[in-house]
Amino acid sequence: MTTIDTSLMLSNYQTETRKTGDNLGKDDFLKLLLTQLQNQDPSSPMDNSEFIAQMATFSSLEQMMNIGTKMDELLASNQQNSLMNYNSFVGKEVTWHKLDEGDENLAIEEGTGIVDSIQFKGDKVYFLLEDGTKLEPANISAMKQTGTGSNSLTTA
Numbered sequence: 001m002t003t004i005d006t007s008l009m010l011s012n013y014q015t016e017t018r019k020t021g022d023n024l025g026k027d028d029f030l031k032l033l034l035t036q037l038q039n040q041d042p043s044s045p046m047d048n049s050e051f052i053a054q055m056a057t058f059s060s061l062e063q064m065m066n067i068g069t070k071m072d073e074l075l076a077s078n079q080q081n082s083l084m085n086y087n088s089f090v091g092k093e094v095t096w097h098k099l100d101e102g103d104e105n106l107a108i109e110e111g112t113g114i115v116d117s118i119q120f121k122g123d124k125v126y127f128l129l130e131d132g133t134k135l136e137p138a139n140i141s142a143m144k145q146t147g148t149g150s151n152s153l154t155t156a
Contacts, residue, residue, distance in 0.1 A: 029057075029058055029061060030058060033054055033055075033058065079123075082125075083120060083125065086118050086125050086127075086137065087118055089115045089118065089127060089140075089143065090115050090116070090117060090118060091114065091115065092114065092115055092143050092144065092145060093112060093113070093114050093143070093144050093145075094112065094113060094114075094115055094127070094129075094135075094140050094142065094143045094144075095110070095111075095112050095140070095141050095142040095143075095144075096110065096111055096112070096113070096129075096133070096135050096139045096140055096141060097109065097110045097111075097139060097141055098135065098136075098139045111133070113129035113130060113131050113133055114129060114130045115127050115128070115129060115130075116128050116129055116130045119134075124136070125137055127139075127140065
């Protein structure tokens with residue numbers, strides 16, 4: 001008596017294949033195009049304009065993926081530059097404000113202080129003042145240079 005392995009049935013294979021991923025990449029698109037070319041009817045081959053349109057679609061897909069990769073690199077570089085620029089706040093006097101979400105009333109706290117250090121946690125940046133206040137960049141409303149240096153561009 002012959003037995004049939006049901007795991008090899010086409011319906012089982014298709015559902016397992018679909019579970020692996022929902023997104024088609026450029027490799028999948030190229031495989032699909034090559035399979036279509038290999039299995040086309042020799043008596044009526046693919047129209048040249050249709051083939052060119054599919055190749056143009058493939059080329060656009062590849063360029064969009066490259067743009068996405070470059071955008072990710074640009075965003076990472078921009079984030080690093082922003083984080084480095086925050087270091088210029090250390091040692092400077094800042095005027096700050098933040099919302100105090102007390103019981104039922106919203107109040108705005110305001111104050112000034114000298115930035116003692118910068119703290120990076122994940123994607124967030126915090127300014128730690130000498131008095132222990134912890135602020136986010138959006139809480140800073142003004143900054144002034146401490147010290148005796150001249151702010152003038154020209155000297156008399």
